[in-house]
Amino acid sequence: MTKNNFPHLIDLDNYPVSSWDSITNLAIDIKRNPHIYVGACNGKIMGTLFYEPSTRTQMSFQSAMLRLGGGIIGFDNPANSSVAKGESIMDTTKIASSYSDILVMRHPLEGSVKAAALTADCPVINAGDGGHLHPTQTLTDLLTLKAEKGTLSGLTVGFCGDLKNGRTVHSLLKALCCYENNKFVLISTDELKVPTYIKNRISASGKEYTEVRSLEEAIPSLDVLYMTRIQRERFGSEEEYNSQKHIFCLDKKKMNAARKDMIVLHPLPRVDEIAVEVDDDPRALYFKQANYGMYVRMSLVLSVLNENIKTKPLLTGAVMPKVCCHNPKCITNFEQSLPHSFHNHGGVLECEYCDERLLLE
Ligand code: NCD
Numbered sequence: 001m002t003k004n005n006f007p008h009l010i011d012l013d014n015y016p017v018s019s020w021d022s023i024t025n026l027a028i029d030i031k032r033n034p035h036i037y038v039g040a041c042n043g044k045i046m047g048t049l050f051y052e053p054s055t056r057t058q059m060s061f062q063s064a065m066l067r068l069g070g071g072i073i074g075f076d077n078p079a080n081s082s083v084a085k086g087e088s089i090m091d092t093t094k095i096a097s098s099y100s101d102i103l104v105m106r107h108p109l110e111g112s113v114k115a116a117a118l119t120a121d122c123p124v125i126n127a128g129d130g131g132h133l134h135p136t137q138t139l140t141d142l143l144t145l146k147a148e149k150g151t152l153s154g155l156t157v158g159f160c161g162d163l164k165n166g167r168t169v170h171s172l173l174k175a176l177c178c179y180e181n182n183k184f185v186l187i188s189t190d191e192l193k194v195p196t197y198i199k200n201r202i203s204a205s206g207k208e209y210t211e212v213r214s215l216e217e218a219i220p221s222l223d224v225l226y227m228t229r230i231q232r233e234r235f236g237s238e239e240e241y242n243s244q245k246h247i248f249c250l251d252k253k254k255m256n257a258a259r260k261d262m263i264v265l266h267p268l269p270r271v272d273e274i275a276v277e278v279d280d281d282p283r284a285l286y287f288k289q290a291n292y293g294m295y296v297r298m299s300l301v302l303s304v305l306n307e308n309i310k311t312k313p314l315l316t317g318a319v320m321p322k323v324c325c326h327n328p329k330c331i332t333n334f335e336q337s338l339p340h341s342f343h344n345h346g347g348v349l350e351c352e353y354c355d356e357r358l359l360l361e
Helices: 017-032 056-067 089-098 112-119 135-149 167-176 196-204 215-221 238-244 252-256 286-305
Strands: 045-050 071-075 102-107 124-129 156-160 183-187 208-212 224-227 263-265 341-345 348-351 357-359
Touching: 017 135, 017 286, 045 056, 045 089, 056 071, 056 102, 056 124, 056 135, 056 286, 089 102, 089 112, 102 112, 102 286, 112 124, 124 135, 135 167, 135 224, 135 263, 135 286, 156 167, 156 215, 167 196, 183 215, 196 208, 215 252, 263 286
Parallel strands: 045 071, 045 102, 102 124, 156 183, 156 224, 183 208, 224 263
Antiparallel strands: 341 348, 348 357
């Protein structure tokens, strides 16, 4: 089914770590010398397919392409496209990719962007697939850490909030496992803990993590605090969401207990998990972080269009037509034509689209 070898970015794992570094380094150069890059994508078109709300990701990609001299097509409300007539994701993206040189896509189903890439006629960038992954936010976060902390290694990073559904958390944790001597403090309620497959990944990389419930207790030990929103749209019911909202709030008092050089990041949007009074603290870098996002996306678009990145095939596991993924939000349970593909870890199957694990019967 995969007929192409485009440098799709579905998961940062698709690219070698050396290319994450070259993308963030190029972003630093673009930020310093923007005039050099004006017109670098003249005549190129970016298609943006946003099936879910977005402010920063969508606008920073669009601004990136316009600053590079390229053009933009796409939709941010699928109700205004043929999706409303029942068109499949695969068909929509196949057509949109034939009109574009690069496609950027966000969708509520997990594994959906990988599925789209299987039949696309140009590189596809994952701008968020449900509660699964968000690799371009991670490039933004890596650039922010590099520029503001001067390193991606030896950091104690606290993640606080909805660690279960927060796709930015999953992608960033996986990425930080690839650098030396990082430690993680996972701050959440029992209901919103980091998924097991991510914890397995941390352990396999030899990194340490602890799971705690109290932000107050964790904060003094941190170099970086990554706050996140409780992902209301991913909950099964309003009651479940109500039982989890307003639990964590970073305020001035808690900041007083933090190190003088701790930085606060947040992918944004925030709801109430960071009090507005924290915004004036020089350690609060979330707005600056959003700005770095535009430069990293300029760098990513340039690198992808110049074919500077070598990638692996999208599906490398075993196709098992009769086995169905147990994750009700996995794309394979919605688009019938997709090959059901799994990696076998000693009798435990891992879905190649959404990473859900199931026991082989
Ligand atoms: C995040 C997302 O969409 O996952 N936002 C973003 O892209 N900057 C985080 C969120 O929505 O909470």
